[in-house]
Amino acid sequence: MIEFWTEWGTDITEAFWQTLLMTGISLAISIVIGLPLGILLVMTRKGGQAENRIFYSIVNTIINVIRSIPFIILLFLLLPLTRALVGTTIGVEGVILPLVVYTAPYIARLMESALLEVNKGVIEAYESMGISTTKIIWSVIIREARSTMILGLTIATIGLIGATAMAGLVGAGGLGDLAYQYGHLRFEPVVMYVVIIILIILVQAMQTFGNVLARRLRKD
């Protein structure tokens, strides 16, 4: 046990932080893009507060197109764009863009469905009291959807952790890369098992955290 850790400890810790870093940064950027996009989708759809058929169908189609491409292909497809924007295609920097492109539309969809769940009647009640649309979005719709939104973000985060494993293919490191490089290519199955256990714990912890937070926000 101690032997194993002296041999692999540094590598595993480094890979763990790389995974957290990739997940954290991409998640933050994806939320910043995905959340407003989700709100816009809800508002511009038919019967929404700011119905706009053209905007809705364009954004809707783009999201569907991106969501049809498997991440591993997206990763290579975006290489030229990453190079042009970030200047490099390797390391953590090089993989943030594909991860965001992959996750932001997913978050937009999850936020959209969470917001659509909010009882139309409540929105109407606030409209009938003469409250402006912006205030209704913040104080009624998002507030009521908080719990479902948290659950959606938990799903997105776990999906993101999965995607970072593939990011190793472009040299971004991380736990998935470690398991693949050493466990598979260099016949060190124990490294792979340890990485899998760490991933299981990480995902469990994320899901539990999300569930607890969502339950706290839910009052019905």
Next chain:
Amino acid sequence: MIELKNVSKTFTTGKKKVEALKDVSLKINKGEIYGVIGFSGAGKSTLIRCANLLERPTEGEVFIDGVDLTKLKKWQLRKARGKIGMIFQHFNLLTTATVYENVARPLKLSKVPKHEIKERVDKYLKIVGLEEKKNVYPAQLSGGQKQRVAIARALAQEPEVLLSDEATSALDPNTTSSILELLLRVNKELGITIFLITHELDVIQRICDRVGVMHHGELVEEGSVIDVFTKPQHPQTRKFVFDDANFQVPDSVKKGLSATGCLVSLTFIGEASNEPFLAAITKKFEVVPSILAGGIDQLKASSVGKLLIHLQGDPAEVEKAISYLESQHVTVEEVAS
């Protein structure tokens, strides 16, 4: 206070056009409770939603306190809506906010000063009798209590008009009664004009001053509750009034009876319900009345008694008995067999 002028509303879905409202005009006076009754699909929900422009009429004008809402700009309309409270069949409360917050939040959002918010919330929660449930979430309340919170929320805006969209339709009879009493108090003590829609005749009888009957998007009859209730004109109104009055005598029974005499329904208003008319006609004329069905309805303004009787006797005598009853202000109607 509220006036709808030639309001029409057509919904278009694809190529299909549905006329939900056809040229409806009505006027509700300050301080009264006006009810619109109709079966589902009659257009009454669309009608009340036109009163605060939740639904914008395809044609026509909507006046609240003399101001035509259809001509207002967005921000002006928002301001005007502050004077119009609304309650709904499904309460429409925030599930993630306590009772207190449910009443307070709209006030915060409409920039009412902080100290005033607390005052108002406490005042109106007390009026609806929920001051002890302040910190409870709606999920822990019964339907009636939820509706009370919704009423407090509407009242806290200090409106001049309250719109009630089937507010008691999701409630059991006892709870309905208590909510109706609350609405009556709101009307009397706070002087708030109430415009309500319902499919329950009971609601109209108990709290409304005037009533309109909707059928297929049209307002087919309108008047004081007593008039409409005792002398219904339109077939649709008669359906509402007679379906309710336990006058469901089986056809086979009716047939047998009409062979030996005349089936009539008698309607008495107020004091007249106390008079022993049936005893009087047996003494004065050669007729034998027998009672088939009957009951007394308590309207807001007065009580109305209804009897379905069978008059046995010589047609001439029956005729005399009927004209005597009519001379005593009893409404007599022959019931077709």
